[in-house]
Amino acid sequence: MPELPEVEAYRSVAEAVVGRRVRSVSAPDPWYVKGASPADAAAALAGRTVTAARRHGKLLVLDTDGPHRLGLRFGMTGTLVVDGEPALERLRYGPARLDPGWVRFELDFARRGRLAVHDPRRLGGVSLDPDESVLGPDAATVSVADLGAALAGSAAPLKARLLDQARLAGVGNLVADEVLWRAGLAPGRPAGSLAPDEIRGLRRVLVATVAELCRRGGSDAGDLFVHRRPGGRCPRDGTGLARATVGGRTTWWCPSHQR
DNA sequence: CCGGATGTTCACCT
DNA sequence: GAGGTGAACATCCG
Secondary structure, three states: OOOHHHHHHHHHHHHHHOOOEEEEEEOOOHHHEEOOOHHHHHHHHOOOEEEEEEEEOOEEEEEEOOOOOEEEEOOOOOEEEEOOEEOOOOOOOOOOOOOHHHEEEEEEEOOOOEEEEEOOOOOOEEEEOOOHHHOOOEOOOOOHHHHHHHHOOOOOEHHHHHHOOOOOEOOOHHHHHHHHHHHOOOOOOEHHHOOHHHHHHHHHHHHHHHHHHHHHOOOOOOOOHHHOOOOOEOOOOOOEOEEEEEOOEEEEEOOOOOO
């Protein structure tokens, strides 16, 4: 999915519906609505006005003037479509087209327009009043102290820790590889083994990389991305990239400069 | 035809 | 308890 940069792009586009009043809610796929029935979700949102479009990690939250808010998760293939326009065109594993059968959830607004989630693989989902307290600090703005706390005392691979949304919210597989490559840190390093200056460096690279990927418009816009394939070489020093599963995800890194 | 792919969750191991 | 693995979700692409 969309990792943090994509969801931030979705959030930006979703700002267009702030101030609009929900006329009706369509949830053709009940399975996609988590923790509440489609009827309950519809009742909670109908007639309410969207007051903010926020992002926490990979979670997009629409606040309302009522007692409820809406959380949207996009899985790997979810695309946000506002007023018929996809929020991001180049979603790599997203829908190749906007098949109406892939609309899993939709808000229709009173005066005009609509906000829909298209998700072919149904890996995402929407929820009423999502519990944001289970998410760690947002990767775009995490402090050195919070990042240090997320890594401290763990024998788990550094990358696995970065991907743990409860400890740090927003980093996905591509962003993790890009950040570790830029920071010169091996993904398999025990998370708790980083020295204070390494944590400071990682934090600086993380925040800068996330901001840059947001500007470039996607987590696939990193400098490492095009090289993470068989035969790929490190764009910094030409070393053949290593590939392994770390934290349950395919991981590419430079065995020469990432230590 | 087969294997993987920007994610999350859960059951089941070690 | 902490981590790891594999499955599941459903589709596309090489």
